[in-house]
Amino acid sequence: xxxxxxxxxxxxxxxxxxxxxxxxxxxxxxxxxxxxxxxxxxxxxxxxxxxxxxxxxxxxxxxxxxxxxxxxxxxxxxxxxxxxxxxxxxxxxxxxxxxxxxxxxxxxxxxxxxxxxxxxxxxxxxxxxxxxxxxxxxxxxxxxxxxxxxxxxxxxxxxxxxxxxxxxxxxxxxxxxxxxxxxxxxxxxxxxxxxxxxxxxxxxxxxxxxxxxxxxxxxxxxxxxxxxxxxxxxxxxxxxxxxxxxxxxxxxxxxxxxxxxxxxxxxxxxxxxxxxxxxxxxxxxxxxxxxxxxxxxxxxxxxxxxxxxxxxxxxxxxxxxxxxxxxxxxxxxxxxxxxxxxxxxxxxxxxxxxxxxxxxxxxxxxxxxxxxxxxxxxxxxxxxxxxxxxxxxxxxxxxxxxxxxxxxxxxxxxxxxxxxxxxxxxxxxxxxxxxxxxxxxxxxxxxxxxxxxxxxxxxxxxxxxxxxxxxxxxxxxxxxxxxxxxxxxxxxxxxxxxxxxxxxxxxxxxxxxxxxxxxxxxxxxxxxxxxxxxxxxxxxxxxxxxxxxxxxxxxxxxxxxxxxxxxxxxxxxxxxxxxxxxxxxxxxxxxxxxxxxxxxxxxxxxxxxxxxxxxxxxxxxxxxxxxxxxxxxxxxxxxxxxxxxxxxxxxxxx
Numbered sequence: 124x125x126x127x128x129x130x131x132x133x134x135x136x137x138x139x140x141x142x143x144x145x146x147x148x149x150x151x152x153x154x155x156x157x158x159x160x161x162x163x164x165x166x167x168x169x170x171x172x173x174x175x176x177x178x179x180x181x182x183x184x185x186x187x188x189x190x191x192x193x194x195x196x197x198x199x200x201x202x203x204x205x206x207x208x209x210x211x212x213x214x215x216x217x218x219x220x221x222x223x224x225x226x227x228x229x230x231x232x233x234x235x236x237x238x239x240x241x242x243x244x245x246x247x248x249x250x251x252x253x254x255x256x257x258x259x260x261x262x263x264x265x266x267x268x269x270x271x272x273x274x275x276x277x278x279x280x281x282x283x284x285x286x287x288x289x290x291x292x293x294x295x296x297x298x299x300x301x302x303x304x305x306x307x308x309x310x311x312x313x314x315x316x317x318x319x320x321x322x323x324x325x326x327x328x329x330x331x332x333x334x335x336x337x338x339x340x341x342x343x344x345x346x347x348x349x350x351x352x353x354x355x356x357x358x359x360x361x362x363x364x365x366x367x368x369x370x371x372x373x374x375x376x377x378x379x380x381x382x383x384x385x386x387x388x389x390x391x392x393x394x395x396x397x398x399x400x401x402x403x404x405x406x407x408x409x410x411x412x413x414x415x416x417x418x419x420x421x422x423x424x425x426x427x428x429x430x431x432x433x434x435x436x437x438x439x440x441x442x443x444x445x446x447x448x449x450x451x452x453x454x455x456x457x458x459x460x461x462x463x464x465x466x467x468x469x470x471x472x473x474x475x476x477x478x479x480x481x482x483x484x485x486x487x488x489x490x491x492x493x494x495x496x497x498x499x500x501x502x503x504x505x506x507x508x509x510x511x512x513x514x515x516x517x518x519x520x521x522x523x524x525x526x527x528x529x530x531x532x533x534x535x536x537x538x539x540x541x542x543x544x545x546x547x548x549x550x551x552x553x554x555x556x557x558x559x560x561x562x563x564x565x566x567x568x569x570x571x572x573x574x575x576x577x578x579x580x581x582x583x584x585x586x587x588x589x590x591x592x593x594x595x596x597x598x599x600x601x602x603x604x605x606x607x608x609x610x611x612x613x614x615x616x617x618x619x620x621x622x623x624x625x626x627x628x629x630x631x632x633x634x635x636x637x638x639x640x641x642x643x644x645x646x647x648x649x650x651x652x653x654x655x656x657x658x659x660x661x662x663x664x665x666x667x668x669x670x671x672x673x674x675x676x677x678x679x680x681x682x683x684x685x686x687x688x689x690x691x692x693x694x695x696x697x698x699x700x701x702x703x704x705x706x707x708x709x710x711x712x713x714x715x716x717x718x719x720x721x722x723x724x725x726x727x728x729x730x731x732x733x734x735x736x737x738x739x740x741x742x743x744x745x746x747x748x749x750x751x752x753x754x755x756x757x758x759x760x761x762x763x764x765x766x767x768x769x770x771x772x773x774x775x776x777x
Contacts, residue, residue, distance in 0.1 A: 142222065142230040142231075142232045144222060144224075144230065145220075145272070147171065147189060147191075147272075148191060148222060148224075148268075148270045150171075151170035151171040151191040151268070151270065151296075152170070152191070152224060152268050152270075154170055154295055154296075155168065155170060155193040155268060157295055158195075158293070160293070160295075160334055161293045161334075161336050161337060164337075165195070165292050165293050165337045166194075166195050166196040166198045166199045166292070167192055167193060167194050167195055167196075167199035167202050167292045168192065168193045168195070168292060168293050168294075168295060169190075169191075169192050169289075169290055169292060169293065169294040169295060169296075169297070170191040170192060170193055170268070170270075170295050170296070171189060171190065171191045171270075171295070171296050171297075171298075172189070172190050172191075172288075172290075172294060172296070172297045172298075173188070173189045173190075173296075173297065173298040173299070173300075174186065174187070174188050174189075174286065174298075174299045174300070175187040175188075175299075175300045175302070176284065176299075176300070176301050176302070177301075177302040177303075178282075178301070178302065178303045178304065178307070178358060179304070180304050180364055180368070181364075181367065181368050182278045182279055182280060182368055182369070182370065183276070183277075183278055184276070184277050184278070184279055185274070185275070185276050186274065186275040186276070186277070187272065187273075187274050188207075188272060188273055188275070189270075189271075189272040190205070190270065190271055190272070191268060191269070191270035191271075192268070192269055192270075192292075193266075193267075193268050194263055194265065194266075194267050194268070194269060195265060195266060196265045197263055197264055197265055199263075199292070200260040200261075200263040201260050202260075202263075202269060202292075203223065203258075203259040203260045203262065203263045203267070203269040204256065204257070204258045204259070204260055205219075205221055205238075205256065205257040205269075205271040205273075206254050206255075206256050207219065207238075207254060207255045207256075207273055207275070208253075208254045209253050209254060209255065211277070213277050213278040213279075214275060214276070214277040215275070215276050215277070216235065216255055216273060216274075216275055217273075217274040217275065217276055218234075218235065218273060218274040219233075219234060219235040219238060219255065219257075219271070219272075219273040219274075220232070220233070220234055220271065220272055220273070221233040221234075221237075221257055221259075221269070221270065221271035221272075222268075222269075222270050222271070223259050223262060223267060223268070223269055224267060224268040224269075224270070225267055226266045226267070231259075231262070233257055233259075233271075235255070237257055238255040238256060238257050239255070239256050239257075239258070240253055240254070240255055240256075241253065241254055241256055242254075257271070280368075280369050280370055280371050281370075281371055281494075281495070282357065282358035282359070282360065282370050282371060282372055283355065283356065283357050283358070283373060283493045283494075283495055284299075284301070284355075284356045284358075284495075285353060285354075285355050285356070285491075285493070285495050285496070286299040286330065286353065286354050286356065287351050287352070287353045288317070288319060288330075288332040288335060288351065288352040288353065288354075289332070289335035289336075289338065289351050289352055290338075290351075291337065291338055291339075291340060291347070292337055293334075293335065293336055293337045294332075294334075294335040295333065295334065296331070296332075296333050297331070297332045297333075297335065298329065298330070298331045298332075299329070299330050299354070299356070300327055300328070300329045300330075301327065301328045301329075301356060301358070302326055302327045302328075303326055303328075303358060303360075304326065304360075304361070304364070305326060305361075306360075306361030306362075306363070306364075307326070307358060307359065307360050307361055307364070308358070308359040309328040309356060309357070309358050309359070310356070310357045310359065311328070311330055311354045311355070311356050311357075312354065312355040312356075312357070312488075312490050312491040313352075313353070313354055314348075314352075314353040314354070314355060314488045314490065314491060315349060315350065315351065315352055315353060316352070317332065317352040317353070317354075318332060318333075318335075318352070319331065319332045319352060319354060320332070328356075330354050330356075332352055335352060338350050338351065338685070338686070339685050339686070341684060341685065341686050341688075343688050343689045343690065343691070344685075344686040344687065344688070344689065345486075345686055345687055345689060345748070346483065346484045346485055346486040347484040348484055348485060348486035348488075349486050350686060353488075355488070355490075355491030355493055355495075355496075357372075357373065357374075357491075357493070358372075359372060359374075360372070373492050373493055373494070374492070375492050375556065376492045376549060376555070376556055376557050376558060377553075377555065377556040378492065379478070379492050379493065379494050379549060380549055380550065380551045380552055380553070380555040380556065381551075381553055382494065382551075383476050383478050383494070383500075383549065383551030384475070384476060384551040384552055384553065386441045386442070386457075386476070387442060387457070387460070387461050387464065387476045387551065390441070390442050390443065390444045390445055390461050391445055391461055391464050391465045391468060392444070392445065392446070392465070393445060393446070393465045393466070393468065393469050394446040394449075396446070396449060396450070397445065397446060397449050397462075397465060397466060397469060398469050400421070400449070400466070401418065401466050401469040401470055404417040404418055404421055404466075405417055405418070405470055411472065411507060412506075412507065412510060414470050414472065415467070415470075415472060415504060415506075415525070415536065416536050416537075418463065418466045418467055418470060418472075419463060419502075419527050419529065419536040420536060421466070422459055422462055422463040422466065422529040423529050423531070423532040423536075424452075424532065425448065425452055425453060425454060425458075425459050425462065425529065426452060426453040426454075427453070427454070427455065427456070427459065427530045428453050428454065428455060441457070442454070442455075442457040442458045442460065442461040442500075443458050443461075444461075445461050445462045445464075445465035445466075446465075448461065448462040449462055449465075456499050456500045456501065456528075456529075456530050457476070457500040459529040459530055460476055460477075460500045460501060460502050460529065461476075462529075463502045463527070463529050464476070464502060467502075467504065472504065472505065473504075473505040474502055474503060474504045474505065475502070475503040475504075475505075475521070475524070475550050475551055475552050475555075476500055476501075476502070476503070476551040477500070477501045477502060477503040477526060477548050477549065477550050477551065478494065478497040478499070478500060478548060478549040478551060479497060479498075479499040479500070479501055479528075479543060479546060479548045479549075480496060480497050480498050480499060480546060480547070481498065481499045481542045481543065481546065482498065482542075485498065485546070486547075487546070487547040487548075487549075487558060489547070489557075489558055497549070499528075501526065501527060501528040501529070501530075501543075501548075502526075502527045502528070502529060503518075503521075503524040503525065503526055503527075503550045504524065504525040504527060505521065505522065505523070505524065505525075506523045506524065506525040507523070508522075508523055510523070510525075512525065512537035512538070513537065513538050513539055513562065513564065513568065514526045514527065514536075514537050514538055514539045515537075516559050516561065516562075518550055518555070518559060519557070520552070520554030520555055520556070521550060521552060521554055521555065524550060525537065526539060526543070526548065526561060528540055528542075528543060531599075533599045533602045533603045533606070534599050534642070535639055535640055535641070535642045538595075538642050539561060539562070539564070540596075540599065541564075541596040541599070543561050544561060544562065544563045544564055545560070545561060545562075545563045545746070546560075546561055547559065547560055547561075548561060563692060563746045564595055564596065564692055565692055565745075566692045566693055566694040566743040566744060566745055567694055568594070568595045568596075568692070569594070569595035569596045569597050569692055569693040569694065570592070570593070570594040570595060570597070570693075570694050570695075570696070571591065571592075571593055571597055571672075571693070571694070571695045571696070571697075572591065572592040572593075572594075572696045572697075573589065573590065573591045573592075573671070573695070573696070573697045573698070574589075574590045574697075574698045574699075574700075575587060575588070575589050575590075575671065575697070575698070575699040575700065576588050576700045576702075577699075577700070577701055577702070578701075578702040578703075579655075579656055579664070579666075579701065579702070579703050579704060579774075580704060581704050581707075581776055582654065583654045583655060583656030583657065583658060583664050583666070584651065584652070584653050584654060584655070585625070585651060585652045585653075585655040585656070585666075586650075586651045587649075587650060587651070588647065588648065588649050588650075589621075589646070589647070589648040589650065589671070590645075590646070590647050590648075591645065591646045591647075591648075592643065592644075592645050593643065593644045593645070593646075594641075594642060594643050594644075595642060596693075597693065598642050598643055598644040599642070601644050601646070602637055602639070602644050604616060605635055605637065605644070613633070614630055614633060617630060617633065617646075617648060618630050618650075620671070621648070621650055621652070621670075621671065622652075624667070624669070624670030624671055624672075624673050625652040625655050625670050626652070626655075627652060627653060628650050628651070628652045629650060629651050629652075630648060630649070630650045631649040631650060631651065632647075632648070632649040633646070633647070633648055633649075634646070634647040634648075655670075656774075659773070661775075662775055662776040662777075663710065663773055663774075663775050663776075664707075664773065664774055664775075664776065665771050665772070665773045666701075666771065666772060667768075667769060667770065667771055667772075668699055668701060668713070668729075668736070668738050668770070668772050669699070669727075669738075669740060669768045669769075669770070671697075672695070673768045673769070674742075674761065674764045674765050674768045675765055675768075683751070683754075684751045684754040685751060686751060687748050687749060687750055687751055688748075688749040688751070688753075688754055688757050689746075689747075689748050689749075690722040690723065690744050690745065690746060690747050690749060690757075691744060691746060692744060692745055692746040693743070693744055694742070694743040694744075695740065695741065695742045695743070696741055697739070697740040697741070698737065698738070698739055698740075699737070699738045699739075699740070700735055700736075700737045700738075701735060701736050701738075701772070702734055702735045703734055703735065703736075703774045704734075704776060705734065706776070706777045707734070707774045707775060707776050707777060708733075708774065708775055708777065709731050709736060709772065709773070709774050709775075710773040710774060710775050711772075711773060712729070712731060713727075713729040713731075713736070713738065713770055713772055714767075714770060715727060715728045715729065716763070716767040718760060718763055718764065720756060720760050721745075721747060722744060722745055722747040722749055722757070722760075723742070723743060723744040723745065723760060724741070724742065724743050725741070725742045725760075725763075725764045725767070726739070726740070726741045726742075727739070727740050727767050727768075727770070736772060740768075742764070
């Protein structure tokens with residue numbers, strides 16, 4: 124979780140050429156001009172990134188972290204921020220030192236006293252998680268080196284560690300070293316293509332990588348967890364250590380699934396209040412499915428907050444008791460999951476905790492069985508065979524399982540939110556031994572169906588009505604905006620949307636109809652736009668008929684694309700009718716256009732009458748991972764769509 128760094132006071136520090144730098148910082152500083160090793164340009168360079176962790180037995184761990192980065196331009200000034208996360212009460216920051224080296228040779232040095240303590244997340248109202256932060260970004264003008272190191276001591280039951288060797292900027296050297304007591308074993312599982320080397324020196328296991336290139340933040344690229352070199356490290360203690368400690372060892376996905384289940388079951392007990400609520404919710408239900416819907420829709424109303432307590436002792440995976448969540452009516456994802464499961468159990472319905480990973484950069488690798496790959500907990504519900512819903516998966520050991528995320532209050536039960544589509548999950552059960560891939564909605568499942576009826580007056584002013592039917596993810600997006608904003612803010616959003624294509628717009632009336640159960644949202648908007656048709660002289664008026672969601676394409680730069688292109692699934696069906704003033708006539712026709720590719724289709728056609736033109740625009744995009752070598756096809760497709768969307772129509776006033 125990223126820290127909130129707003130309003131941090133800047134620490135004071137000594138500034139002098141005589142500051143003594145550690146040998147590792149001096150060595151790193153000597154490599155700052157190595158940009159020529161990399162093909163892509165970068166505004167910063169990681170000189171060294173390393174971690175040393177020593178497992179001392181009985182859950183005690185010592186850690187030394189070192190980082191040095193050369194900041195070439197102020198665009199990367201945020202690289203001069205050091206952050207030490209503290210996620211549980213057993214962790215203790217023993218030492219912190221940092222240095223800022225200027226081009227002149229002057230050095231500013233800092234220590235633990237110069238750091239600010241902040242909450243790990245502004246939403247984590249009930250969390251013990253915090254961070255110590257040193258922010259020197261305001262001091263950066265360019266060509267500086269920022270380096271820091273810290274020592275941390277903690278107690279943990281987890282014996283796994285992920286390490287990512289590179290960043291979004293080039294990395295000259297990255298290293299992780301794990302030292303364990305005699306009799307222990309350490310195993311590393313590589314993820315993604317990597318040039319990492321592995322060595323062992325006595326009881327230390329070392330992984331190193333060098334000269335790792337910049338990974339460009341290209342639009343619609345795969346998650347960074349699929350692009351960066353990584354290793355998942357698993358420690359296997361000696362038999363004697365296992366007998367005297369509570370260490371958690373995960374050898375397979377079955378082990379992780381059992382742990383996920385064991386963390387939830389003891390907290391599911393329902394008290395009299397929960398039982399009474401379930402009876403109230405299900406009293407009129409005519410079927411098992413209706414009971415499930417009633418219970419799930421209720422738990423969606425629970426207020427979501429981030430609660431992280433004692434992570435390294437297992438607290439990050441253990442929910443609060445269901446009765447406590449019910450009473451307080453708030454909780455995090457695992458709390459909302461345990462309450463849902465408790466209520467379903469009262470109704471005689473079997474359910475499971477489901478581990479998931481969400482976020483733009485998230486990805487779960489099959490080859491490393493670890494709870495560290497997950498950041499989200501949701502619900503799996505045993506479901507009847509006859510039901511056909513988008514959120515149902517076929518589980519090899521459990522049969523049909525409905526996946527439900529109680530934190531997504533704008534997504535109806537039975538539908539997968541976009542954040543989960545295409546992700547890998549683990550159903551927590553002793554009958555579960557592998558990951559499941561969640562489906563991705565088809566383009567028809569994310570539909571925008573739109574009709575636009577407008578009329579021009581002789582000055583080119585446009586008055587009209589937009590009617591939209593949105594289904595799937597697009598409905599969830601507008602539903603969230605509608606429910607979370609005031610009427611005026613919602614109106615402003617729609618006005619700005621129309622004005623994007625018309626330059627200026629005024630909304631006269633909005634009618635909204637939210638059909639939550641069918642995941643459909645309907646809008647009717649009455650609006651006007653002054654002088655939308657431009658007067659070319661000689662009483663000739665010209666306008667672009669496509670003004671809502673007009674595709675614009677800015678061709679990429681000359682550099683070749685590095686990563687694959689991931690197209691998303693959606694569909695647009697649009698019919699536009701433009702009526703011109705009485706006696707006016709159209710000057711020319713709109714050129715039709717049709718284009719089909721494996722990842723998308725587009726068609727534009729028109730029909731002209733005496734006083735109106737009717738235009739049909741249809742576009743769809745399928746989910747597809749397109750290799751970088753085929754990116755030229757994507758560019759060509761959207762360039763042609765953009766030109767078609769920009770077509771103009773002229774009419775002459777008689």
